[in-house]
Structures are given as structure tokens and as C-alpha cells.
Amino acid sequence: MIRPSYEPRVLVLGGNSTKWSARDMPHMKNTMNGIEAWAFTFWGDYCGYKNAKDSDIANYDIIIANTNFDRFQEYFRLRDKVSRHARWIALIEGSAGDYIRPNPKIKKALDTADVVNCINKYSLSLLRAITTTRVEYLGIPYPAESIRELSVPIAERRREVLLCQPLTSRWNDYFVARELGLEYYGFEHLLSRKLKLLWNNYKKYGSFTNKQAAFENVRRLYNDPQLRIEPVTNLSRVFQITGKSFIWMNLDDRYTWGRNVLDAAALQIPVITTRSTGHAQDLFPATTLVDEYDLETAITIGKRLIADEEFYRSVADIPLEKFEHLSHETMKKTLLSWL
Numbered sequence: 001m002i003r004p005s006y007e008p009r010v011l012v013l014g015g016n017s018t019k020w021s022a023r024d025m026p027h028m029k030n031t032m033n034g035i036e037a038w039a040f041t042f043w044g045d046y047c048g049y050k051n052a053k054d055s056d057i058a059n060y061d062i063i064i065a066n067t068n069f070d071r072f073q074e075y076f077r078l079r080d081k082v083s084r085h086a087r088w089i090a091l092i093e094g095s096a097g098d099y100i101r102p103n104p105k106i107k108k109a110l111d112t113a114d115v116v117n118c119i120n121k122y123s124l125s126l127l128r129a130i131t132t133t134r135v136e137y138l139g140i141p142y143p144a145e146s147i148r149e150l151s152v153p154i155a156e157r158r159r160e161v162l163l164c165q166p167l168t169s170r171w172n173d174y175f176v177a178r179e180l181g182l183e184y185y186g187f188e189h190l191l192s193r194k195l196k197l198l199w200n201n202y203k204k205y206g207s208f209t210n211k212q213a214a215f216e217n218v219r220r221l222y223n224d225p226q227l228r229i230e231p232v233t234n235l236s237r238v239f240q241i242t243g244k245s246f247i248w249m250n251l252d253d254r255y256t257w258g259r260n261v262l263d264a265a266a267l268q269i270p271v272i273t274t275r276s277t278g279h280a281q282d283l284f285p286a287t288t289l290v291d292e293y294d295l296e297t298a299i300t301i302g303k304r305l306i307a308d309e310e311f312y313r314s315v316a317d318i319p320l321e322k323f324e325h326l327s328h329e330t331m332k333k334t335l336l337s338w339l
Helices: 026-030 037-041 068-078 104-111 119-130 146-148 171-175 194-203 215-223 235-242 257-269 295-307 309-316 318-324 329-337
Strands: 010-014 019-021 047-048 063-064 085-090 116-119 134-137 160-163 185-190 227-232 247-250 271-274
Touching: 010 037, 026 146, 037 329, 063 068, 068 104, 104 119, 116 119, 119 134, 146 257, 146 318, 160 171, 171 185, 171 247, 171 257, 171 295, 185 215, 215 227, 235 257, 247 257, 247 295, 257 271, 257 318, 271 295, 295 309, 318 329
Parallel strands: 010 047, 010 063, 063 085, 085 116, 116 134, 160 185, 160 247, 185 227, 247 271
Antiparallel strands: 019 047
């Protein structure tokens, strides 16, 4: 058991191939909203599966391991290297839909954990059926107070709609935004010219070095000169851009963590979204759809947000108390209580 008075040494394992310590970049805690936020909760370390060495694992009391399907080989190898007194937390990655299909590797990954951290409340019973390991709905710490400081006054926002997901992942958001009479935009990656990525770039886009290849692909797919494309950049810069938008569109089909909903709520921007995200009904009950296919209702809600200032303000008025259960300290206490 991890003693409550003891400050455990914590490592977060994930798919991003980097390696760093939270103590070396304390300012990142203010905007970090992905799985890496757990490293800042304990002022621990983050390491990508590709960078993790067997000898590193024994140095930690708690390992929070993201269940990236393409990293199960490393997941199992590293799981075998933890010290006798350490605890292994499986942090669910992706959408619950990914866990519906029979997959013995998924069961093994959950069975070999000490606790499974479920990130979507609707998927809790499914995950509990898959494994005998304790499964609880907790999720990921969220820095609501510091992100709220980036909120832009309503009068200063641009009359535009953000399409939350990468533009190649779905286009139902686009079909709604196109009908609202405002500008609309989304994000896409500029291609990296790192040597290790060149072959993947060529297979996907037919180019080794054209940084604009992904942008050009989006332009071909949509064939809409009104669609603005912004390059993906660091989180702080992303919030500077998206925080000025009037409405966010997030018609998500996934049963996952739903960071876009949390970000919109922290920035006090109305988001039209779906029930599946888990947070939507708690934070945006007036703009939440049953599913991602109800475009007509989404358009109706969007037009009301534009025309009815009182309604807009009522949707955007989200107190920070709504995020208390997601704070680093609350999350830390809850997680340690399970161990």
C-alpha cells in the first residue's frame, strides 16, 4: 500500500515519444490537459513507451500507463519490471468503442494492472465486464483556473466557429458551421521534416518535404475556400486562437474524455456537442445533442446562440466550482485512496 503521508515517485507512460520531468517545466502545468497532466499532479516524470528502459521502471512507486493499442508490447514488457511494492495504473486511451471488439491483449492489459482509470463514465460497466481488476471512473486532472485566465470577454470575440476535431477526422461539425453565417475554421498539422517521419509523410501525402501537404489534402477534401485552416501548434498558442471564437462545434461520436468540452467550459465559450463526451450534460446541458447525427438541432442551437445574447451568456456562465473534482489535489487524493 502507498502510505498517504508519503510523496510517491510517479511515472506516466504514453504514446508521445518524449521524456521529461514536470519539475523542469513547471509552467506547463497551467495548460496541460492531456494524460501528461498526471505528471504535474505528482511532480513526477513522463516518458514515451519508445523511450522507456527496463531499468527506469524500478525507480517509481506508481506507474500510470496509457493503454495505447499500438504500444501493448512495450506495456507488457515494462509491466514486468516494476518493483514489488509499486502500483501499476492502467489509464484508458481512446474511445470506449475501441474496447467493444474482442481483443485478448486488451483484457491482459487491464488484468495486469492494479487499478484501471476509466476516462468516460458511460464506459465503466463495459470495462468492468472485461477485467477482474478494480475499475473506477476518474479521468485526467484539469487546470481550469489557469485556463479560465485566458478567457476572452464576449464583446471581444470574433464572429467565428471553431471546428474542434482535426479536419480529416469528421465533417459533421463543418456541415453545421457552414449554415450559421459566421466564419469557420479548424486545425491541421504542418508536416515535419524530421528524418524518421519522411517515409510516413510520403506514404500518406505523396511528399517527403512539402510542409503544406496536409493542408492541401484538407482543401481537396472540402473544396471550400471559406474554410480557414490553422496550423497545429503548442497549447498556449492554440488557446490564444480558439479562445477568441464565438462558438465551438464538437459533434463527437467517441465515448472518450472530451477535452474540447472541458476547454470550452473553462474558457466560457458555448460548445455544441454530444452526450457521449461525458462532461457535456453537466457543463452544457442546453447545447448537448443526443448524438452526432442530429445536425438540424445543432443548426437551430447555433442560430439561437448567435441571435439571443441572453441565451448565449447563460450557456457560457460556468462557475469554476464545476471543475473542483478535476483539480490536481482532488484527483491526487482520490487516486491514492485506491492504493
